Structure formats: structure tokens, C-alpha cells
Amino acid sequence: MSAERTFIMIKPDGVQRGLVGQIVQRFEQRGYKLVSMKFTQPTKELLEEHYADLKQKGFFPSLIAYMLSGPVVPMVWEGKDVVKQGRQMLGQTNPLASLPGSIRGDFSIDIGRNICHGSDSVESAQKEIALWFKENELTQWKSSTHEWVYE
Ligand code: UDP
Ligand code: MG
Numbered sequence: 001m002s003a004e005r006t007f008i009m010i011k012p013d014g015v016q017r018g019l020v021g022q023i024v025q026r027f028e029q030r031g032y033k034l035v036s037m038k039f040t041q042p043t044k045e046l047l048e049e050h051y052a053d054l055k056q057k058g059f060f061p062s063l064i065a066y067m068l069s070g071p072v073v074p075m076v077w078e079g080k081d082v083v084k085q086g087r088q089m090l091g092q093t094n095p096l097a098s099l100p101g102s103i104r105g106d107f108s109i110d111i112g113r114n115i116c117h118g119s120d121s122v123e124s125a126q127k128e129i130a131l132w133f134k135e136n137e138l139t140q141w142k143s144s145t146h147e148w149v150y151e
Contacts, residue, residue: 006083007119007128012070014115031149035076074132086118
């Protein structure tokens with residue numbers, strides 16, 4: 001089962017701090033396959049839908065303001081166990097609880113500036129991918145490294 005997909009998004013602080021390349025590199029070097037990626041200024045409506053589960057939380061308005069503050073890089077990555085592995089590569093929601101070696105643990109400090117989003121389950125990944133990408137933006141291709149990554 002190497003066709004699992006997750007939704008990873010570099011947040012406005014990750015873009016502003018010039019971390020796009022390093023974050024993309026971590027997923028590439030792990031062996032995961034890029035399926036889609038864009039650079040876009042999201043609308044408030046899209047962000048409110050993306051974070052709909054958190055609407056009742058006190059931090060919701062500041063979260064939306066943060067996410068609206070600049071362009072983001074939404075991506076779809078594919079490969080074995082990529083949803084869970086992607087979360088581990090990100091680290092904990094609170095960067096201070098994230099281990100060195102994780103993206104948040106290496107690049108961030110505050111919970112409201114944690115530079116990257118990753119789907120928390122296969123079901124959320126499917127919902128988030130459908131929210132941010134059209135079906136024809138999900139590129140079908142075979143990576144020439146496939147046999148060197150999977151046995
Ligand atoms: N967040 C925040 N304060 C909190 C909890 C979360 O600002 O106390 C922000 C943070 O940017 C986090 C996002 O809201 O990444 C979504 O929260 P969630 O619990 O889904 O964490 P994640 O799945 O991103 O680790
Ligand atoms: Mg979440």
C-alpha cells in the first residue's frame with residue numbers, strides 16, 4: 001500500500017522565513033512522492049472550512065488571522081504510511097514539545113507560528129486534499145526511484 005496520500009501545507013511563516021525548500025526536501029529525501037503543490041494566498045472562507053473542527057476554540061480567530069497573513073504552499077505527498085509519518089516528521093503541535101530532527105522542533109518556537117500543517121488521519125487527508133485541489137491537479141506519474149525506495 002504505497003498509494004496513501006496526505007495533505008501538507010507550509011504556513012505563511014514558513015514561506016516568509018524561506019523554509020519552503022527545506023520542508024519539501026525532507027519529504028523528497030524520505031522517499032515520498034510529490035503529487036501536487038501550489039503557491040497561493042488562501043481566502044478566509046477556505047481557511048475557515050479547512051479548520052472547521054476548531055471553530056469553537058478560543059484561538060480560532062488568531063489562527064485564521066495568522067493563516068491569512070500571507071501565501072501558503074499546499075502540497076499532496078504519497079507513499080506508504082505517509083499520513084502518520086508526515087505527522088511525525090512535523091513534530092508536535094507545540095514546537096516546544098517537538099524533538100530536534102522534526103520540522104517544528106528544528107525551525108519553530110511558538111504554537112501560533114509552527115510553520116507547517118499535516119493531516120491527522122487518512123480521512124482528514126482525503127477531505128483536505130479535496131478542499132485545496134481539483135482532481136485534475138493531482139498529477140499521475142511514476143517516480144523512477146520507486147524500486148529503490150520500496151522492496
Ligand atoms: N493552535 C494555536 N493554539 C493552540 C492550538 C493550536 O494557535 O492552543 C494552532 C496551531 O497553529 C495548530 C493549529 O492551530 O497547528 C491547528 O491545531 P491542531 O490542534 O489541529 O494542531 P495540528 O494538527 O496543526 O498539530
Ligand atoms: Mg490538526
